[in-house]
Amino acid sequence: MKSKPDASDVLVALQTAVLVIDPDGRIAEVNAAGEAVLNISASHLVGQRLAAILNVPPGFDAAAIGPFAAYEVDLMTTRGTNFRADFVATPFADWPGWRLVSIHAAAAAYRMGNRLERAGGTRSAIGVAAMLAHEIKNPLSGIRGAAQLLESKASADDARMTRLIRTEVDRIAALLDQMEGFTDTRPRTPAPDNIHEIIDHVRQVAQSGFGSALRIVDSYDPSLPPVLVHRDSLVQILLNLLKNAAETASEGETRTVRIRTAYRQGVSLAGDAGKRRRSLPIELCVIDDGPGAPPELADDMFDPFVSTKKSGRGLGLAIADKLIRDMGGIIQYSREGFPEMTVFRLLLQRAESQKA
Secondary structure, three states: OOOOOHHHHHHOOOOOOEEEEOOOOOOEEHHHHHHHHHOHHHHHHOOEEEHEEEEOOOOOOOOOOOOEEEEEEEEEOOOEEEEEEEEEEEOOOOOOOEEEEEEEEEHHHHHHHHHHHHHHHOOOOOOOOHHHHHHHHHHHHHHHHHHHHOOOOOHHHHHHHHHHHHHHHHHHHHHHHHHHHHHHOOOOOOEOOOOHHHHHHHHHHHHHHHHHHHEEEEEOOOOOOOOOEOOHHHHHHHHHHHHHHHOOOOOOOOOOEEEEEEEEOOOOOEEEEEEEEOEOOOOEEEEEEOOOOOOHHHHOOOOOOOOOOOOOOHHHHHHHHHHHOOOOOOOEEEEEEOEEEEEEEEEEEHHHHHHH
């Protein structure tokens, strides 16, 4: 018996459908999840052309060399099974023509689409939260002022209590300030910008503050075209991600963070009804060697008030998700690699796509 699982065991255990495609576009390997999603046994799948088994997304060429990704696409097998999924094809660097196709069927709607499909309900909740935040802050300022006035005439013991009142009022006010950031519905118009200049600015800000616990490593694609973003929003998102990484470091520990950019041809996201799909070819990843989120929270990372930190309020990633959706992009969380790393992947529009 083997002392530990190897790559073949990992492939079998994965709940994501994975297929290995040869240079002729034929299925060479498939895991159990792939059999389940396609509803066809491996013995019948191996040797078949992928296009003969599945209506592949528009733009996908099984014989092409580069990567391909399409999110929330409607797929159908030749046996009539319909489902909505993320379809991602990744080339093997050392095996020209070979590609790994992964089909994220069960989690696709939740991980991204569910957040987008709930936009109407979210807007209603945002309106209510904004009103509550405003109404609560008004009496809070009066409570704080009254406590400060009482403190000037109080005994030492009573002054301690009034200071406690002020401290708690300040804490609640800070939470409401964060809520107002989440409920801010003012339009933020994206504009063409240089993504690497934005990253360099964020790096300088981080290193002049909380960045002492970080070792930031750049891995840039210098050929990237201008990106379509709202600059201040992207700065806020990246600072939030770097700060989260820094806060996972123990005292005296240095957390390594890699900021990587790349161009991913073929990545797209379904648009609103009647609108064409949005192409999201600019990939920006913030990768750190921290512990990541507990598995039970991974699917809820971008929901408000979900936090892995004891003192966390659970609004940072919810705000990041809102800001990046306002720019027409998406943000994803995953644990990847060996050893596992925490990956936040931002997929953004290139500037020219605004004209489409």
